[in-house]
Amino acid sequence: MEYTRKFTEKLSVEQVKIELLNTAYGNGNTFFASLDPRTLFIWYAYFGIFPWFIHDVKVLIGMFVFMLITTYMAKISPLIIVILCLGLLGQGGYLLIFSLFFGGNWSVMLPLLVLTVKLSVISLASITVFCSMNPEKLSNGLLKIGLPGQVSFSIAYGYRMLPTLLEEYHHVFQSFRLRGKAPAKHGFLYIKSIAYFVKLAMLSFYPLLLSTAKRARTTVEALETKGSMYGFNHPEVKKLKLAGLKMKKRDYYFLTGSFLYVICLFILL
Amino acid sequence: MGTLENRYTLTQSQKMMVFILSMSLYGLSNMITELVPSAYLGPIEFSIEYFAFIPLTLCILFHPLYAAIGASLGEVIFGEIMLGQFGGFGELEKFIAFSLAMYVAGTFVRDPRNRKQVAIAAILGVIIHQAISTMVDILKVWVGVEELEAVPGLAESVVVIEGFSFLNDVLFSGILFALLPTVYLVPRLYGKIEPLLGMKPRDRNDRYSLTEIIGPRLIVTGILLAASAFLFEFLSEAGFNVEWEADFLEMFGDWFIYVSLGVALIVAVITIAVMLNKKKNTTNNEKEEKAS
Numbered sequence: 198m199e200y201t202r203k204f205t206e207k208l209s210v211e212q213v214k215i216e217l218l219n220t221a222y223g224n225g226n227t228f229f230a231s232l233d234p235r236t237l238f239i240w241y242a243y244f245g246i247f248p249w250f251i252h253d254v255k256v257l258i259g260m261f262v263f264m265l266i267t268t269y270m271a272k273i274s275p276l277i278i279v280i281l282c283l284g285l286l287g288q289g290g291y292l293l294i295f296s297l298f299f300g301g302n303w304s305v306m307l308p309l310l311v312l313t314v315k316l317s318v319i320s321l322a323s324i325t326v327f328c329s330m331n332p333e334k335l336s337n338g339l340l341k342i343g344l345p346g347q348v349s350f351s352i353a354y355g356y357r358m359l360p361t362l363l364e365e366y367h368h369v370f371q372s373f374r375l376r377g378k379a380p381a382k383h384g385f386l387y388i389k390s391i392a393y394f395v396k397l398a399m400l401s402f403y404p405l406l407l408s409t410a411k412r413a414r415t416t417v418e419a420l421e422t423k424g425s426m427y428g429f430n431h432p433e434v435k436k437l438k439l440a441g442l443k444m445k446k447r448d449y450y451f452l453t454g455s456f457l458y459v460i461c462l463f464i465l466l
Numbered sequence: 467m468g469t470l471e472n473r474y475t476l477t478q479s480q481k482m483m484v485f486i487l488s489m490s491l492y493g494l495s496n497m498i499t500e501l502v503p504s505a506y507l508g509p510i511e512f513s514i515e516y517f518a519f520i521p522l523t524l525c526i527l528f529h530p531l532y533a534a535i536g537a538s539l540g541e542v543i544f545g546e547i548m549l550g551q552f553g554g555f556g557e558l559e560k561f562i563a564f565s566l567a568m569y570v571a572g573t574f575v576r577d578p579r580n581r582k583q584v585a586i587a588a589i590l591g592v593i594i595h596q597a598i599s600t601m602v603d604i605l606k607v608w609v610g611v612e613e614l615e616a617v618p619g620l621a622e623s624v625v626v627i628e629g630f631s632f633l634n635d636v637l638f639s640g641i642l643f644a645l646l647p648t649v650y651l652v653p654r655l656y657g658k659i660e661p662l663l664g665m666k667p668r669d670r671n672d673r674y675s676l677t678e679i680i681g682p683r684l685i686v687t688g689i690l691l692a693a694s695a696f697l698f699e700f701l702s703e704a705g706f707n708v709e710w711e712a713d714f715l716e717m718f719g720d721w722f723i724y725v726s727l728g729v730a731l732i733v734a735v736i737t738i739a740v741m742l743n744k745k746k747n748t749t750n751n752e753k754e755e756k757a758s
Contacts, residue, residue, distance in 0.1 A: 291627060292607070292623055292624065292627070295623030295624075295626060296620045296622075296623040298623065312607065327547065332547070335547070347485065348539065351489055351539055351540075351543055352543055352547065354486070354489075355489070355490070355493060355540075355544055355547075355548065356548065358490055359490075359493070359497070359544060359548065362490060362494050363494065363497070366494060366498070395642075398498065399517065399643070399647050402491070402495065402519075402520060402651075403651065403654070403655075405491065405494075406491060406520075406523070406651075406655060406659060407658070407659060407662060409490055409491050410483075410487055410663055412490075413486040413490070414662060414663055414664060416483075416486055417483045417486065418479075420479075426479065426482070
């Protein structure tokens, strides 16, 4: 029962909802949150791509230090950082073990370390940028750089609907459990219980498919009455909606500062 | 509307309904799979990779294009952005690979009541998706690590690890979470779920119009070109080391990096432009159709 209890604890609906709202709206008063989304996109466009093509260790380490500073400034929750570190270490570790197995030696370490630094620069950049934007800002920014209105609508819709959907799923899941019969024995390594719960988790989607279909229809009808379909892709509506986005002085300072830092890295190192 | 050729056309709002349905459901399932812990047996990971049966079912029952794009977007929004794990450009690759795989699986099925077709489509979708993401993962290490050849054992180990996880995903997740539930769900939902969205069920005589298939095909060539650009980058790092002197090599290597970057950029821009154009055209056509 221990495993299943853990499982249900993790799935505690309230907990998930709180966690979600926290990641979405938790850090609204950092420096990055006050920047224009476009600034953040431009900044990310550089730090998300170029590290792949840089093989100079010193430059990479310089960038890594910069990323550490920005991540600290953005006040990212420690949980996300821990998950990231575990992922990076895990991948590097497996590669190391396997290459030792294939007759490599410890000289494998260095290139793998470089790869890890590279990956962490890229992922820290994305965490900094995307965790410091709340959903509203992100969807407005995406709309501004030319993504279709459906995308930004979907983000808003996701945040609005997810709690309801999760609750409904939870209800269906619990009623399946009530009506069904759990396996009498856990089996080897709880295999029977796990199989039972996974099967229920999948079966619960059958009623949910139908009810979500109904809900999708209601949503679209509501959108139609409000004229949103028209508004999605018409430039004038967009202009009105995005009038609040402005590049301020601090945006330019930030971009220039990062640019100068990178130039210095290339020249001095 | 083009009823003459029996073409499967949807109105704008029906497309939106399919899109929202697939987005919210697959997003929800993604969130659940992210929260469920995974079991390790040595290096083998037994985890619920994804509930691929949801987008597969929807792609088979409804218009595959909108269901596929909705599902990928749902994954990005619910599974990544909302959990604070958005990976930026890395998600783009997932997005394209997943929508492509689901779309192909959806178009493969002519008659949703035919279980054999549904089963083949389900496993086909998983294989395409996993194959693309495996290739991308291998390429990532090849591009990221300089002088891959010089490091003994690394190249083989990358291929072995990725190949193994490919097999694991297809045989374990593919059968348990894609094949069986899809075969179970599609015949049960056929004819029941469509009226809820106000449309008629897919007929075995329905055909998709060709113009919609050209779009994804263009994207595939785009991916291939981008991949070759990555390969060029890899060659410029590893292959020319032996033959050229150091100074010249650096110049040459740098040059190649910019060339490959440029190629990738151009390909991306062209693909996006073509897609935008196509979309504009179709919406215009629809408007005209509606007006007339």
